[in-house]
Amino acid sequence: MKRRFIFHPCGNYHEKYEPQLNVYETDYGRLWTAVGIVMLFTMVPLTSSQYILYVVNSIGIAAIAAVGLNILIGYTGQISLGHGAFFGVGAYGAAYLATRWEIPFMLSVPAAGLIAALTGLIFGLPSSRLKGLYLTIATLAGQFIIEYVLIHWESVTQGTMGITLPTAKLLGLEITGDVRFFYVIFTLLILMLWMAVNLMRTKYGRAFVAIRDNDRAAEGMGISIFPYKLLAFAISSFYAGVAGAVWAYYTLSITTEPFNLGLSVEYIAMVIIGGMGSMSGAVFGAVFITGLNEILRWGTDLMMNMGLVSQLGLNMAPLREFVFGLAIVLFILFEPRGIAEVWRIVRSSFRLWPFSY
Amino acid sequence: MDFFIQLLVNGLSVGFLYGISAMGFVMIFKSSSVLNFAHGELLAIGAYIFLVLVTWAQLPVYAAFLLTMLACFSLGFIIERLFLRPLIGEPLIFVIMLTVGLAAMFKGLILLIWGGNLHTFPDFLPEWLTFSWGAVTVQPVYSLALVVGLSFLALFGIFFKFSSQGIYMRSVADNQRAALSLGVNVKNVFALSWAIAALVAGLSGIILGIINGVNVHDLSAIGLKVFPVVILGGLDSIGGAIVGGLIIGLLETLTGGYISPSLRDVVPYIVLVVILMLKPYGLFGQVEIERV
Numbered sequence: 001m002k003r004r005f006i007f008h009p010c011g012n013y014h015e016k017y018e019p020q021l022n023v024y025e026t027d028y029g030r031l032w033t034a035v036g037i038v039m040l041f042t043m044v045p046l047t048s049s050q051y052i053l054y055v056v057n058s059i060g061i062a063a064i065a066a067v068g069l070n071i072l073i074g075y076t077g078q079i080s081l082g083h084g085a086f087f088g089v090g091a092y093g094a095a096y097l098a099t100r101w102e103i104p105f106m107l108s109v110p111a112a113g114l115i116a117a118l119t120g121l122i123f124g125l126p127s128s129r130l131k132g133l134y135l136t137i138a139t140l141a142g143q144f145i146i147e148y149v150l151i152h153w154e155s156v157t158q159g160t161m162g163i164t165l166p167t168a169k170l171l172g173l174e175i176t177g178d179v180r181f182f183y184v185i186f187t188l189l190i191l192m193l194w195m196a197v198n199l200m201r202t203k204y205g206r207a208f209v210a211i212r213d214n215d216r217a218a219e220g221m222g223i224s225i226f227p228y229k230l231l232a233f234a235i236s237s238f239y240a241g242v243a244g245a246v247w248a249y250y251t252l253s254i255t256t257e258p259f260n261l262g263l264s265v266e267y268i269a270m271v272i273i274g275g276m277g278s279m280s281g282a283v284f285g286a287v288f289i290t291g292l293n294e295i296l297r298w299g300t301d302l303m304m305n306m307g308l309v310s311q312l313g314l315n316m317a318p319l320r321e322f323v324f325g326l327a328i329v330l331f332i333l334f335e336p337r338g339i340a341e342v343w344r345i346v347r348s349s350f351r352l353w354p355f356s357y
Numbered sequence: 358m359d360f361f362i363q364l365l366v367n368g369l370s371v372g373f374l375y376g377i378s379a380m381g382f383v384m385i386f387k388s389s390s391v392l393n394f395a396h397g398e399l400l401a402i403g404a405y406i407f408l409v410l411v412t413w414a415q416l417p418v419y420a421a422f423l424l425t426m427l428a429c430f431s432l433g434f435i436i437e438r439l440f441l442r443p444l445i446g447e448p449l450i451f452v453i454m455l456t457v458g459l460a461a462m463f464k465g466l467i468l469l470i471w472g473g474n475l476h477t478f479p480d481f482l483p484e485w486l487t488f489s490w491g492a493v494t495v496q497p498v499y500s501l502a503l504v505v506g507l508s509f510l511a512l513f514g515i516f517f518k519f520s521s522q523g524i525y526m527r528s529v530a531d532n533q534r535a536a537l538s539l540g541v542n543v544k545n546v547f548a549l550s551w552a553i554a555a556l557v558a559g560l561s562g563i564i565l566g567i568i569n570g571v572n573v574h575d576l577s578a579i580g581l582k583v584f585p586v587v588i589l590g591g592l593d594s595i596g597g598a599i600v601g602g603l604i605i606g607l608l609e610t611l612t613g614g615y616i617s618p619s620l621r622d623v624v625p626y627i628v629l630v631v632i633l634m635l636k637p638y639g640l641f642g643q644v645e646i647e648r649v
Contacts, residue, residue, distance in 0.1 A: 079453060081475070125639070126630060126633040127637075130633075133450075133453060136392065137392070137588060138629070140584055140626075141629040144622070144623055147621075148620070148622075265457060268457060268594050318464070318466075318473075321461045321465035322462055322464075322466055322468075322469060323465070324458075325458045325460065325461030325464075328454065328461065329458040329459060331457075332451055332458065336451060
């Protein structure tokens, strides 16, 4: 059959299940995505300054981790409070493999992801066989235990000294500087997004959603909950690990400090604010939170320069914490489906004009 | 041997404080099966309100204490009215994420107002609260803690077992929709349980503040240490919270004394993982037969 260019139908005309599984409802979506990717890869590195590029790269790394957390929170209905620690495990895994065994970038990043996933399994194993939110509590424990291990397992992590990584090499090309990293990070992000979107269309993804919506009914339909919950948790930790590994190569020198509970809460904020159960939502959330971080830093610097507040009077960390908390609370109360839903409403009101509601 | 006895006494007293701190948490879990991640911040808010009333407003201790209790009780109501009531009937995951957000918000707010430094209360406890048996002397704070802990234990036991509100609370925790359809006023249950929990948290915050000084980082760390305590004791058991607190406190001081001081803060979480593996409903928790 000849393939036709599909436009928006004025109703739901699905006669089979297959069209409902499509990622894109129309070919317009496919086209826009392609255009967007081309624009992203050509325009951004050429036009932006080094600082902007650094922020964009941070967004890309955060988005990889947030997509992973969204698989767990948004699609499987389990909360992880240890995502920041698994990010750290990935970073240290990559650093260890790269410095001790001189494993190349191409292999050490997925290997770091696998290490993070295995670490996740250790904490997920006892908790996810129980109903309810025991996984949340176990990941809280995981957060603290991993932080402790990272600081005190000195033969591997070199404790508070930190590890300095070698320059990443990909296909004989040295990846240095923000522009090259931009291409690596965003290629990886698109790959991971593509994997996540397609995972949700498989048997496994549908099982995750079934568990989220009603675990008893899912069990009744023959989905064994325990392995699927564990699988979702391992996949989300894998994403965190990969993001952490890339981050380690990007910053070149890592210490144990950033991987605390605050980072985990930041990722949760990304998922909630972006939109639970939406892949684009995780990216929106990463943009929002990273952008908010930079705006707050910029704002406090500006206020200090203008002499409105003294150096001691305004510390950035508490303000940031307050604003993040407030953003989480406001989004849960007023738009629980996050920015992705706002975006959908805006888009559909354009499409349905002049009959939008 | 002296060292061991000293550690034992320290551990038991620290553990009892953990137990008292955990009671407010269990209160909320028992009445709405919500894991409250903002519990440490509730402890801190109580302690800071008391601090302001005693040192800045120079109120007499009894008046300051009563006002703090009143403020915490109303704070519980306000939290319920502003943040939790819109979420009645929504999936539990939203409520729990909301408490994560509230925790960050309150902690940031407290840090913005009072900063991260250690504050101390003036010494105000009367001497007659000091007890001594032979070599062992009980500081007035600890006897106060003992009285508070035991009386709340008894009160909560009676409340959940016999009062109609207590039974409503348990029904809401069991199944919110079923409780709603049977005519339980879920709004009242939420409001009352958060108000009582905030009050208990404020009270334990004051006691912790007398002993360790008031510092939001320490208090919110204790708010998270509540999780191992209640998992060990059983999530829905108030008595279990006390027993769990004692065990966790003992383990902490013993590892701190004999193995390594840096391991001290991590031991509770290791215990948590082990307990989840061996006895997931804790020592005194109600075992759910259904495992999904």
